[in-house]
Amino acid sequence: MVTASFAARRNLWVAAGLALLIVVFLVLIPARDSLNRPLPLSMLLGVAFGALLQRSRFCFWCNYNDFLTDRDPRGLLSILTALAGGTIAYAAVLHGWVPDPFAGRLPPDAFIGPIGLPLVLGATCFGLGMGLTGSCISAHLYRLGEGSVASIPVLVFVLVGFVLGFLAWNPLYLLFGSAGPVIWLPAIFGHGGALALALAGFAALAALLIRFGRFPAPEAPAQPVQPVQAIFQHRWPGVTAGVIVALIAIIAYFRVAPLGVTAEVGSIARTYAAGQGWLPQRLIGLDTLRGCIAVVKETLASRNGVFVLGLVLGAAVAAQIAGQFKPVLPRAVSLPRLAVGGMLLGFGAMIALGCTVGVLLSGTMSGALSGWVFGLFCLLGGWAGGRLRRAIP
Numbered sequence: 261m262v263t264a265s266f267a268a269r270r271n272l273w274v275a276a277g278l279a280l281l282i283v284v285f286l287v288l289i290p291a292r293d294s295l296n297r298p299l300p301l302s303m304l305l306g307v308a309f310g311a312l313l314q315r316s317r318f319c320f321w322c323n324y325n326d327f328l329t330d331r332d333p334r335g336l337l338s339i340l341t342a343l344a345g346g347t348i349a350y351a352a353v354l355h356g357w358v359p360d361p362f363a364g365r366l367p368p369d370a371f372i373g374p375i376g377l378p379l380v381l382g383a384t385c386f387g388l389g390m391g392l393t394g395s396c397i398s399a400h401l402y403r404l405g406e407g408s409v410a411s412i413p414v415l416v417f418v419l420v421g422f423v424l425g426f427l428a429w430n431p432l433y434l435l436f437g438s439a440g441p442v443i444w445l446p447a448i449f450g451h452g453g454a455l456a457l458a459l460a461g462f463a464a465l466a467a468l469l470i471r472f473g474r475f476p477a478p479e480a481p482a483q484p485v486q487p488v489q490a491i492f493q494h495r496w497p498g499v500t501a502g503v504i505v506a507l508i509a510i511i512a513y514f515r516v517a518p519l520g521v522t523a524e525v526g527s528i529a530r531t532y533a534a535g536q537g538w539l540p541q542r543l544i545g546l547d548t549l550r551g552c553i554a555v556v557k558e559t560l561a562s563r564n565g566v567f568v569l570g571l572v573l574g575a576a577v578a579a580q581i582a583g584q585f586k587p588v589l590p591r592a593v594s595l596p597r598l599a600v601g602g603m604l605l606g607f608g609a610m611i612a613l614g615c616t617v618g619v620l621l622s623g624t625m626s627g628a629l630s631g632w633v634f635g636l637f638c639l640l641g642g643w644a645g646g647r648l649r650r651a652i653p
Contacts, residue, residue: 268583275580282307282573289561302516302563306570307577309508309519310402314575315491315582316501318342319399320616321390324642333473334498337466341502342509344462346625349510351455354446354626361446361454366550370626371518373551373613375633376440378432382425382612383619383637385604389421390638391645392601392652396616397609398521401568405575407587413595414602415525421606422529422554426539428611433544442550443629454627461632492581509625516563518626520618521571522609523564526554529606551613551623593653601645608641 286300293299312318316338323335354367366372373379390396393414395403400411400418433439445454485494509519533539534556547555552564579585590598609615612634614623620638624631 271580271583271585274585275577278573278577278580282570282577285566285569285573289566293561293563295563297516297563299561299563299566302512303566303570305508305512305516306567307574308570309505309567310405310571310574310576311578312496312501312504312508312574313398313402313571314405314578314584316496316498316504318501318505319402320396320620320638321394321399321642324390324639325646327469327473328643328646330476331472331474332476333469334475336469338498338502340462340466340469341499342505342621343502343624344459345503345506346509346621347455347458347462347627349506350513350625350627351446351451353510353514355451358446361444361451364447366442366444366447367626369513369517369550370444370628371520371551371614371618371623371631372442372444372626372628373619373623373630374438374440374442374549375630376438377436378429378439378611379613379619379630379633380637381432382608382610383634384608384641386608386612386615387638387641387643388645388648389601389604389606389608389641390616391642391647392597392649393605394649397525397605398571398615398617401521401571402575404572405577405585406579407585409587410590410594410598413590414598414605417599417602418525418606418609419529419532421603421608422526422610423533423538423606424603425607425610426530426533426543426554428607429543429546430540432611433546439545439549445627445629458624458627492578493583505621506625509621512567513622513626516567518618518622520552520564520614520622521568522615522618523552523554524562524568525606526552526610527556527562527564530554531556549613550628552609552615552618554610591653597649597652604645 286303289299318338323339326332326335358365358367397418400414403411449457512519612619619634620631
C-alpha cells in the first residue's frame with residue numbers, strides 16, 4: 261500500500277527529474293533561431309505558461325463551460341483580466357514601436373489577421389472542437405503533463421485537421437478573392453482610442469458576467485493554508501492567473517514572438533503533407549498573412565516548438581508537485597468524438613491562422629479586430645459543441 265508521504269516524495273523526485281530534463285534541453289537547444297530570437301528564453305516562457313495553466317486551470321473551454329453549466333463567472337473573468345492587462349502592456353509597447361498608427365504600418369510580428377469567412381469558419385470549427393473534446397489545443401497540451409491519455413488521440417487528429425485546412429485554403433481564398441481585410445484598431449481610433457475602446461469592452465463583458473453569474477460560496481479551509489500549499493497545491497485565483505498571463509504575453513512579444521501554440525503543430529503537419537505530395541505547390545497568400553502561420557520546417561528547434569515543449573514539461577512539473585498527475589485512459593466509445601473534435605480543432609486553427617492563444621489572446625491584446633471576431637464565433641461554436649457532446653458518448 262502506497263502511503264501519502266511516500267507518494268509525495270515520489271512525486272517530488274519525478275518533478276526534480278523533469279526539471280533536470282528541462283535544464284538539459286536548455287543546454288542542448290541552439291541559443292538563437294534564424295531570426296536571432298533567443299530559444300532558451302522561449303522555452304522558459306513555455307515552462308512558465310504550462311505551469312500557470314496547470315496551477316490555475318486557465319482553460320478557455322473549462323472556464324466557458326463553468327459559466328454555461330453553473331453560471332460560475334470566475335474563469336471567464338480571469339481571461340478578461342489577462343486580456344485587459346495584456347492590452348494595456350501591448351499598447352505601451354506598440355506606442356513606442358509604431359508612434360503614428362495612421363501611417364499604414366502594422367506593428368512587427370503582431371497577430372493581426374484578416375477578417376473574412378475563413379476566420380469565421382475557422383473560429384466556429386475551433387469552438388466546436390473545444391466543446392467535443394473538452395479543451396482547446398493549449399489545454400490538451402498542458403493536460404498531457406497531467407497524464408491525460410485522451411489528449412494524445414486528440415492531438416494526433418489535430419494534425420489531420422491541419423492537413424484538411426491546408427487542402428481547403430486555396431479554394432476558400434479563391435472563392436472570396438482574399439482572406440479578408442486586415443483591421444488594426446489603433447489605425448482607426450489611435451492608440452488611446454483603441455485602448456479605451458478595448459477596456460470598455462472588457463469592462464462591459466465583466467459587468468455582464470458579474471450581473472448574470474453566480475459566485476460559489478467560499479469554503480472555509482479546515483486549517484490555515486501555508487504559502488507553499490497556496491503556490492504548489494491549491495488552485496491559483498483567477499485574477500492572479502490573468503495578471504501573470506498578461507506578463508508572460510508581453511515578455512514573449514517583446515523578446516521572442518507573440519504567444520501562440522499552433523505554429524509548430526501546423527508546421528509539422530504541413531511538412532509531412534508536403535513531403536507526401538498531398539498539398540498544392542502554392543498556398544495562395546498564406547505565408548504573407550499574420551498569425552500562427554505554419555511553415556515547412558527547416559530546422560528541428562523552432563521558437564514555437566521549444567515553447568510548446570516547455571509548456572508540456574512545465575505543466576508536468578507543476579502537476580507532479582501538486583500530486584495531480586493522474587493518467588486517465590479514454591473510453592473506446594469516446595474515440596470517434598475525440599477524433600472528430602481534434603480534426604475540427606486543427607482545421608479551425610489552420611483556417612483562422614491560430615487558436616484561442618494566438619488569435620484571441622495575442623491578437624486582441626495587439627488591437628486586432630480579428631481577435632474579437634474569433635472570440636465571438638469561437639464561443640458560439642463552443643456552445644454548439646458542448647450541446648453535441650451531451651448527445652455523443
